[in-house]
Amino acid sequence: MNPEQYVQDKAAASGSSFYYAFLFLPKPRRAAITAFYAFCREVDDVVDEVSDPGVAATKLAWWRTEVAQAFAGTPRHPVMQALMPHAAAYGIEARQLHEVIDGCQMDLDQTRYLDFPGLARYCHLVAGVVGEVAARIFGQTDPQTTAYAHKLGLALQLTNILRDVGEDALRGRIYLPVNELQQFDVKAHEILNRIHSDRFVALMKFQAQRAHAAYDEALGMLPLADRRAQKPGLMMASIYRTLLREIERDDFQVLNQRVSLTPVRKLWLAWKVQALGRI
Numbered sequence: 001m002n003p004e005q006y007v008q009d010k011a012a013a014s015g016s017s018f019y020y021a022f023l024f025l026p027k028p029r030r031a032a033i034t035a036f037y038a039f040c041r042e043v044d045d046v047v048d049e050v051s052d053p054g055v056a057a058t059k060l061a062w063w064r065t066e067v068a069q070a071f072a073g074t075p076r077h078p079v080m081q082a083l084m085p086h087a088a089a090y091g092i093e094a095r096q097l098h099e100v101i102d103g104c105q106m107d108l109d110q111t112r113y114l115d116f117p118g119l120a121r122y123c124h125l126v127a128g129v130v131g132e133v134a135a136r137i138f139g140q141t142d143p144q145t146t147a148y149a150h151k152l153g154l155a156l157q158l159t160n161i162l163r164d165v166g167e168d169a170l171r172g173r174i175y176l177p178v179n180e181l182q183q184f185d186v187k188a189h190e191i192l193n194r195i196h197s198d199r200f201v202a203l204m205k206f207q208a209q210r211a212h213a214a215y216d217e218a219l220g221m222l223p224l225a226d227r228r229a230q231k232p233g234l235m236m237a238s239i240y241r242t243l244l245r246e247i248e249r250d251d252f253q254v255l256n257q258r259v260s261l262t263p264v265r266k267l268w269l270a271w272k273v274q275a276l277g278r279i
Helices: 003-013 018-022 027-049 053-071 078-087 094-109 116-138 145-163 165-170 178-183 188-192 198-221 231-249 263-276
Strands: none
Touching: 003 018, 003 027, 003 078, 018 027, 018 231, 018 263, 027 053, 027 078, 027 094, 027 116, 053 078, 053 094, 094 116, 116 145, 116 231, 145 165, 145 198, 145 231, 165 188, 178 188, 178 198, 198 231, 231 263
């Protein structure tokens, strides 16, 4: 298996909504974003799949070394071998890859966030920086598009957090800010034991409103000149915001099940943005 096949398989196997947005890109851009997405999956899997925190930390340290070596001209991992030919063309920097690793490191170092600014810092590293790199690959021409990409990354990550509350609880993680749990009188042990309540629903409605506001702000920040080039990001906004509305319609039953969209629905939402420009 060559590096290009490796990253393609990694991206497709994840089942992520991102895959559907990539389908409409020209081949060189699709190859670049697929390799970058595979990198993000590799480092994220270290945290999610390695049970020993010490082993996970060692693996993340290995990835830091690999990024440095790749940008020095000697990539060893197939993901970096697939990504590096695109780095110069799309302005991909070692700093950005290190920040993604920093975000994964936060998952090893803490399982709670005291307030939203702390959570926003985490979202910046694991999603905002990803949006920044993706926007360049998609064909950014206006500097303001970077701010849009960061805000959209926040909206997507907040949606992820709401969808995954139950799954994260099984890993002992709660991403909902501690001071907001207190505000709605939701105890940490209730989430860890996946106890649904009216107080939990009120807390989640508050979180969903924040996510919707982030989507609205992001869409308002996208320069008209880059709207066509940034269609893959708009596809993601459409798919994830539809998911958020499904979670709301399901009364935030996310503690004991995973709310998701079918592949056909994701493809339909992506096609609507591609063909009709509708979100």
